[in-house]
Amino acid sequence: MKADNIWKKNLFILSIAVFIAGIAFSEIMPFLPLYISSLGQFSHQALNFWSGFIYSGMFIISAITSPWWGKLADRKGRKLMILRASLGMAIAIGAMGLVTNVYQLFALRCLQGLFAGFVSNSNALIATQTPKEKAGQAMGTMASSVTAGTLLGPLIGGFLASVFSYRITFFITGFLLFITFIMSLFWVQEDNFVVKNTQDIGKTQDVIKQFKSPTLIFGLLLTTMIIQAANNSINPIVSLFVKQLVHSSGNTIFLSGIIAALPGIATFAVASKFGAIGDKIGTHKIIIAGFIAASIFFFATAFVQNTFELGILRFLVGFSDACLFPQVQTMLTKNSPADVTGRVFSWNQSAMYIGNIAGPLIGTTISGLSNYSMVFISTAIIVLFNLFLFKINVLNHLKDTRN
Structure with missing residues (x-):
């Protein structure tokens, strides 16, 4: 396949994938405090504390670990990091539907933060494969896709939680991320990437x-x-x-x-x-x-x-x-x-x-x-x-x- 067609195909596939990921990441937000309240008896202050603690835990862990994953991406390839992030978060979020207390939920949110990086690595792959003169349009397309997914997520999550249950919604969210894993595995191509030794990077x-x-x-x-x-x-x-x-x-x-x-x-x-x-x-x-x-x-x-x-x-x-x-x-x-x-x-x-x-x-x-x-x-x-x-x-x- 010609290089011109490869980056366009990657942009098409990954823009769909980050759209789905945007839905998955945001659809649990509307009912997360309600799910927490169902895991025990909490005072108003305790519920607010756990809601903020569990919500922010993912961001803190991801902020700390992202540079290490980025270094590994430059060494092993961005596609591998996309697969790592999508599969890891699919498992972590899906498992949230099985928790029995807030400590388990907090641990899985931290695990989600550890595996985070699907969107950033997708952007990095597009950035390296796209001609520089088309970079603005390509990155804008990726931003539009993840924004659209993030907008739809709370609506879809609220609907799923009301029709099924909080736990089933976590399973569905994990499945959505598994779909992005399959899409990336079979249809995304990282062209001309050479695996490097540690000293090379x-x-x-x-x-x-x-x-x-x-x-x-x-x-x-x-x-x-x-x-x-x-x-x-x-x-x-x-x-x-x-x-x-x-x-x-x-x-x-x-x-x-x-x-x-x-x-x-x-x-x-x-x-x-x-x-x-x-x-x-x-x-x-x-x-x-x-x-x-x-x-x-x-x-x-x-x-x-x-x-x-x-x-x-x-x-x-x-x-x-x-x-x-x-x-x-x-x-x-x-x-x-x-x-x-x-x-x-x-x-x-x-x-x-x-x-x-x-x-x-x-x-x-x-x-x-x-x-x-x-x-x-x-x-x-x-x-x-x-x-x-x-x-x-x-x-x-x-x-x-x-x-």
């Missing part, structure tokens, strides 16, 4: 020496962390903010669900298109536009008077999101040697998970000390700070490139 400092601009790479990783922290600072208070806007009347849960989904819908619609535009005019310009737009949207959200205004601004945030995380991955792709792409993307995943953990802590702390509006203002300030760091980083990189 080098230590971290050797990898850094291969970068034309190490400050650009690590600046992009910092950008990823701050983007995730900013976006996730809003998540814990969305439903509470909606409740405040409707004065505790109406169907708060339904409205919160719609508003929470709106950014993802917008991102899904335009991420691939923005990636293609970035390939033509410069990916860094798309990212800068995203930062400017996001800071305006977040700041304006602090002053909304009703859920309609909130919904419009949250939808617009989805467009700015499409300019940020997928495009940062594109810049990492275009500025990283193919031989170390696995490690770069694993570092990016760790940065993303650190942001996932830090964001909700920032949002809940600020809302506790002040009010919900201040969370959005603070997030706008964080985004502007990220823009400042990014512009300095990119301008220095462009200056060095010209010299």
